[in-house]
Amino acid sequence: MKLILLGCGAVNLSLLEILLARRTELSVRYGLQPKIAAVVDSRGAAMSPDGLDIKELIRVKKSKGSVAQTTPSGRADVNALDVISEVDADMVVEAIPTNLRTGEPSLSYVKRALEAGRNVVTANKGPLALTADLLPSLANKRGLFFRFSGAVGGGTPILDLAARCSLGDRIVGFQGVFNGTTNYILSELEAGLSFEAALRAAKERGYAEADPLIDIRGLDSASKLVILSNAVFGTRMKLKNVKVKGIRGVTKAKVANAAAKGRVIRLIGSGGIAPAVAPQEIPRESPLAVNSAMNAVTFELERSGSITISGKGAGGKETAGALLRDILTIHAKLGGFYPARDETAPRVATVV
Ligand code: HSE
Numbered sequence: 001m002k003l004i005l006l007g008c009g010a011v012n013l014s015l016l017e018i019l020l021a022r023r024t025e026l027s028v029r030y031g032l033q034p035k036i037a038a039v040v041d042s043r044g045a046a047m048s049p050d051g052l053d054i055k056e057l058i059r060v061k062k063s064k065g066s067v068a069q070t071t072p073s074g075r076a077d078v079n080a081l082d083v084i085s086e087v088d089a090d091m092v093v094e095a096i097p098t099n100l101r102t103g104e105p106s107l108s109y110v111k112r113a114l115e116a117g118r119n120v121v122t123a124n125k126g127p128l129a130l131t132a133d134l135l136p137s138l139a140n141k142r143g144l145f146f147r148f149s150g151a152v153g154g155g156t157p158i159l160d161l162a163a164r165c166s167l168g169d170r171i172v173g174f175q176g177v178f179n180g181t182t183n184y185i186l187s188e189l190e191a192g193l194s195f196e197a198a199l200r201a202a203k204e205r206g207y208a209e210a211d212p213l214i215d216i217r218g219l220d221s222a223s224k225l226v227i228l229s230n231a232v233f234g235t236r237m238k239l240k241n242v243k244v245k246g247i248r249g250v251t252k253a254k255v256a257n258a259a260a261k262g263r264v265i266r267l268i269g270s271g272g273i274a275p276a277v278a279p280q281e282i283p284r285e286s287p288l289a290v291n292s293a294m295n296a297v298t299f300e301l302e303r304s305g306s307i308t309i310s311g312k313g314a315g316g317k318e319t320a321g322a323l324l325r326d327i328l329t330i331h332a333k334l335g336g337f338y339p340a341r342d343e344t345a346p347r348v349a350t351v352v
Contacts, residue, residue: 010316044068
């Protein structure tokens with residue numbers, strides 16, 4: 001399978017490291033032999049029709065700052081849209097910084113990829129939260145696969161769980177903690193750190209967006225709420241439909257006051273008729289009272305009651321795991337195998 005990687009920040013760099021470290025296992029267990037036909041970063045690209053040397057790509061990116069410095073395959077003067085159209089590939093894997101104002105350039109990249117007949121995996125929230133079903137519809141029309149499980153919950157398979165739950169029951173509502181950065185800050189406020197020191201630490205740990213105001217103001221949470229709502233309820237909601245309040249007003253005193261009552265403050269997103277994101281006091285024993293950069297979502301099911309999923313919600317290697325999950329899922333749909341073919345195993349339906 002030939003891949004084009006758009007972006008080579010923490011997420012796609014981690015993806016390259018995983019592909020290298022798990023090369024044999026991915027081939028033997030899943031029949032996946034990925035060839036990296038191109039990697040584009042903010043300063044250029046590296047391209048090779050035979051597949052780039054992944055180890056060398058990682059070395060050059062880490063030591064020189066851009067894949068454009070790779071020899072002989074690096075180029076500084078490339079247009080990402082041309083690479084998407086012209087480089088032969090089965091799939092585009094996009095993980096550039098999220099833009100929640102216009103969705104660009106990710107929106108144009110994904111559209112171009114689908115128009116060029118490429119399947120797409122993305123971890124980008126902007127295009128999905130701003131344009132509702134535009135991209136999934138475009139993919140459907142063209143008979144292509146478009147997956148974005150890394151856009152909600154980092155590596156925690158929140159969208160995948162929702163899809164599985166919806167098969168056997170009906171999700172009637174959900175509530176969750178969707179942002180690792182703000183959850184980290186709120187947890188650290190409880191531990192006595194200042195807001196600024198906690199934000200600095202969240203940035204250093206790679207949780208925050210390139211513009212951390214997106215996290216602090218609740219917009220990142222709202223974008224994930226939109227993506228999950230559209231997936232769960234089949235709506236065409238957009239970011240502007242969510243009532244959003246961030247965590248700027250949460251002080252150490254408010255956190256201490258909540259703690260005295262056995263409660264914690266968490267930035268909660270609520271899906272349903274009145275989608276909203278706001279800091280809320282919740283009991284310390286609530287399944288949503290997760291700590292550090294964790295995310296958690298409780299789904300209310302019509303017949304089965306509530307189901308909660310929690311796990312790390314941010315970070316390069318975590319989100320890279322979600323990309324690989326999506327790549328393997330599409331690979332299976334294109335005729336690869338997943339899970340491993342085992343002639344001795346009972347015949348069961350393929351898990352997707
Ligand atoms: N900035 C995001 C967060 C990254 O803190 O959750 C994952 O989407």
